[in-house]
Amino acid sequence: MGDLLWGTPAIRAISKALPEVSIDLLLQPGWNDLFSGNPHIRKLIPYHSQWFRQPLGFAKLLQFKYDHVLIFHANKNICRVLPWLRASFVWSHQYDETRSPPILPCLSENQIIQINKPVHGILRRIAMLEKLKVPADGTHMNIFLGEKDRADAFLFLKNNRMAPKEFIYMNIGGSSFEKQWPVEKFVSLAKLILKKTSMSIMLGGGPEATDRVSSIENEIGLKRVTRATHLSLKKNCSLISQARILISPDSGPMHIGFALKVPTIALFWSSDATGTISRNPLNGPDYCGPLNIDESLYAVLSGNFFNGTKKEYNPENLFSKPILVSEVWEKILYFMEI
Secondary structure, three states: OHHHHOOHHHHHHHHHHOOOOOOEEEEOHHHHHHOOOOOOOOEEEEOOOOHHHHHHHHHHHHHOEEEEEEEOOOOOOHHHHHHHOEEEEEEEOOOOOOOOOOOOOOOOHHHEOOOOOOOOHHHHHHHHHHHHOOOOOOOOOOOOOOHHHHHHHHHHHHHOOOOOOOEEEEEOOOOOHHHOOOHHHHHHHHHHHHHHOOOEEEEEOOHHHHHHHHHHHHHHOOOOEEEOOOOOHHHHHHHHHOOOEEEEEOOHHHHHHHHHOOOEEEEEEOEOOOOOEOOOHHHOHHHHOOOOOOHHHEEEEEEEOOOOOHHHHOOOOOOOOEOOHHHHHHHHHHHHHO
């Protein structure tokens, strides 16, 4: 989800600099909600990861002729897509010489915009615009919500006895195990919020978060608490836009918060369950967290998500200690006072 939203500043820049051109976006249908209503995009073209569903969809691509194809984010399946694209030029920023074959073996080296240092994902995509002679138009990500989206959010809040800007949205999920802040810490934090503030709590996350949300509900009860895991991605975006604060690990909803300018407390993992540091430098907030966002709209906490060995508390390593409930609570108080 974050990888997709990182492309929106580049899409906006192209549309602004070349208003006469049409921009199509090829993506998995499950992500359409992030781009529906985007005035910079002409068409959303579905891509299915199952190989047996691809030929029929790819055949539809033959009706279009493109001047440029920009590969913002892809895996090796892109090699199945490219033969069906009628395009004058194809560009990508993805290339990993440590892999054999490279991540995009179907491209030649002169089609890769090589960036030889750690750079935020948004800036990697913006760097591709040089091939189109298009100037950048800032780095802010876009999600466009319509009146119906807002009305649906207000209705859901009303039906659950909640009010706009009077609740905290807690993303309980995470795209992988190491990105999931412990349930017991979410429980402790939720109890603090319910006891010491008048805020309600909304529990969100993808399908992987359903059981975790149920565990939290069992511990804290349902008074002033509701869940949004059963709602569509668009409805969750609309609800996040009405939250007073978003609390999220480094995952999709965190980027939604940044895009919608909702005060966001971002939790970045930094070590595994044994306390051994295994942090990918590209997973840190410098390269996939907030970029050029007003400091009143975000706070970043980095640390261990697990309860491993005492190595976590080694003061020589900034990121070895766990992220404490008290640290998140302090950030909540900060945003509540703004």
